[in-house]
Each structure stands twice: as structure tokens, then as C-alpha cells.
Amino acid sequence: MHGASAQELSASKPDGGWQALADVLKKLEPSVDTSIPETPVQASIRINQLIASGKFQQALDEIEKKQPTVSYMEQPGTDVQLRFLRARALTGLGRTAEAIDVYQDMTGKYPELAEPWNNMATLQLKAGLLDQAYESLKMAIGINPKYGIAHRNLGLVQLIMANHSFDQAVQNGVASAAKQAAATKQIINGN
Template identity: 90%
Template sequence: MHSASAQEPSAAKPDGGWQALADILKKLEPSVDTSLPETPVQASIRINQLIASGKFQQALNEIEKKQPTVSYMEQPGTDVQLRFLRARALTGLGRTAEAIDVYQDMTSKYPELAEPWNNMATLQLKDGLLDLANESLRMAISINPQYGIAHRNLGLVQLIMANHSFDQAVLNGVTGAATQAAATKRIINGN
């Protein structure tokens, strides 16, 4: 009889003891999140996709969550990428002055990079700040003389400046200036 009563509890569990094993395994499960954290590269790709799809505010919110945890001295690659993404998101939101400030800050923290100077120049150009754009592009080229995009942008800024000068010459009655003004406008417009 003793053996019959020992089998009664297992008879009460039709699963043959699997539930007990499941309960033990449940107790052994980690109580913390064991998923792998997002790498800086994965975060940059994800935020870049937000910007590319026009979700500028969402991207900016994500950047602002990550930036305080990233030191530009300890993680310069991640920091610089977040700063570039921040400036792009601000530009997308029409907050050009703030984006220029981000690029300006980058030029002092990362003086070896030509890209912040070039990107800042494009925003300065959009704001009609031709002299500043010209100076910024010259800085980009002095840092990286092989930076083709900066050379092209400098050429465009100089064409726009030349066009303004030709327009002033036209207003002052200089013969032939109208032809030169028209020629520079065609080049600027890609015609």
C-alpha cells in the first residue's frame, strides 16, 4: 500500500512530471533582459533611416537620448556620427541656425574633419551667407585638398558671388556685364 500511495501524486499529474520540470526551468530563467544591446553602428543606421524617411523629430529624439551617454573623448566615432545625424535632423526640421551651431561645434572638437566645414557651408549658402560659405569651404579644402565635393561647392559659391558682381556691374551700366551675368546664371542653374 505504501507504494500505491507514493504513486498517487504522479497519477494526479497527467503530464508525467513535465510540469515540475517546467517550473524548475522557469525559476532558472534570467530575470534581466538578455537581449543584445543595439551597437552604435546599428543605432546610426536606424537613425539615418528615420532621417531619410523624413521622420526628423523622431530621429532627433533618438539622438538626444543617446548623446548624453556618448563621450567625444572616449567614443569619438560614435559621437561624431551622432553629431552629423543631429545636424541633418535639425536641417530637416528647418532649424538651420541650430544645425550650423552643431557643425561649428564639430569643427572645434574634430578639427581634422573637413565634412563639418562643407556641410556648414551648404547651410550658410542657403541662408545667403556667401562670404561665410566661401570661408568654410576654403577650410574644408585646406584640411582635405582631395575633397572633391568641397571643391565643387566652392566653385558654385564663387559663381554665385561672380553673378552678384556681374549684376552690380549691369546696374552700373557696364557694357557686356549682362551677357556675363546671364552666362553665370546658366552655369549655376545647370544649363
């Protein structure tokens, strides 16, 4: 006695089998893409998560795909968010000068925002550009006098500037400035 072939078995099945159900379901599939597009907020959250997890280049690639489709005049909120994320991704990649340029551009396009000035100042400070950081923070505070972080950052910049001045005084023969130099260093270092 020979076993039945696969063709004979499938031919003997009634039309109500699994394949018939799959065929019916296939016909019911929508013919257009019904997925919901990602909102700007969702995109920002996703890109922010990439940056937070250290995937700076991937975040930058995502931003560069989205940014050309966003107009700063028509979608200012989305544009601002993408620019901030771009600057953060560039900073994470060690491309500080480019990040500063992004913030500088933002200060021209969004003069009502204090945050680009503050963020630019932190990068300027890290790059050793004390005078520029000081001026950027003064702008941030001028825009938003209640911007506490900018006030704190301005205080740190002023302490660093004071410390440099005290160090210069010591080097130029004013021994009593050593105490002030040491005191400012302690404050700067958080001791």
C-alpha cells in the same frame, strides 16, 4: 447525464500536460536580460533611417537620449556620428541656425575633419551667407585638399558670387556684363 466541469477535467489530466511544460519552461527563463545592446553603428544606422524617412523629430529625440552618454574624448567616432546626425535632423526640421551651430562646434572639437566645414557651408549658402560659405569651404579644402565635393561646392559659391557681381555691374551701367550674368546663371542652374 451531466458534463464534467473544467475543474474536474483539469484535475483528471496527468501532470505531463501543456501547463506543466509551460511551468518548466518558465523556470528555465534567464533571470537577467540577455539581449545584446545596440552598438553605436547600429544606433547610427537606425537614426539615419529615421532621418531618411523624414522622421526628423523622432531622430532628434533618439540622438538627445544617446548624446549625453557619449564622450567626445573617449568615444570620438560615436560622438562625431551623433553630431552629424543631429545637424541633419535639425536641418530637416528647418532649424538651420541650430544645425550651423552644431557644425561650428564640430569644427572646434574635430579640427582635423573637413566634412563639418563643407556641410556648414551648404547651410550657409542656403541661408544666403555667401562670404561665410566661401570661407568655410576654403577651410574644408585647407584641411583636405583632395575633398572633391568641397571643391565643387566652392566652385558653385564662386559662380554665385560672380553672378552677383555681374548683376551689380549691369545695374551700374555696364551692359556688356549681361552676357556673363546670363552665362553664370546657366551654369548655376545646370543648363
